[in-house]
Amino acid sequence: MTLETIARQVLYPCVYKENGCQDSFPVNLILDHQENCRYSAFTCPIVLVGPKICPWKGSLSQMRDHLLNNHSNYIWEGTGAHMSKKNGVTATGLYNEVIIAFGEIFYVQFRGQDKNYYGLVKYIGPKGQAKEYKSSVAIISKDEIEKVSACYVTSSYAEDTEDIIADGKCLKLHFDVVRKLLDNDGNMYTLVEILKIPSSSEPLYDGVGT
Helix, strand or coil: CCHHHHHHHCCEECCCHHHCCCCEECHHHHHHHHHCCCCCCEECCCEECCCEECCCEECHHHHHHHHHHHCHHHEEECCCCEEEEECCCCCCCEEEEEEEECCEEEEEEEEEECCEEEEEEEEECCHHHHHHEEEEEEEECCCCCCEEEEEEECEECCCCHHHHHHCCCCEEEEHHHHHHHCCCCCCEEEEEEEEECCCCCCCCCCCCCC
């Protein structure tokens, strides 16, 4: 029996054992697991006024309590479409919030950059699970008559925001279009919905075709 074969038979505990992970894997699988482990260390997604990054860092199981206890103004929990108002929108503003849906955490960001406005959603958790959700992101008029929206498979929080924008996996509008949707006080209204993508074994619809 070679040393490589012996090594593959030995089970190694996850490095996030102290955070609560009880799984063990052979050497050829442990790195892949740790990259997607729910107990790995995550940074707080909230960018505070400044902008200033919140310094908190901890496990995914701890993040929900941190967000609710420290950033409640940025949090919305529930299923269905979430509408919110961004005050005093500028061409270079950054607005972020967190949606808790399906027991999972999603980071939402609207930002102005290079005369465009972008809206995107990231799944916070094991990056392989991001593809299980899609996100509808929209900017709407206050009277809800006019709306511009886009729907994409949700990006992983591990993905760089600039890469998401470069790949076109987000809502993108020229700021002149956004300006027309603002109310008289320069406020912007956004609508975000998180949707779970049916697995291949689930029907896409329940009705009977004709």
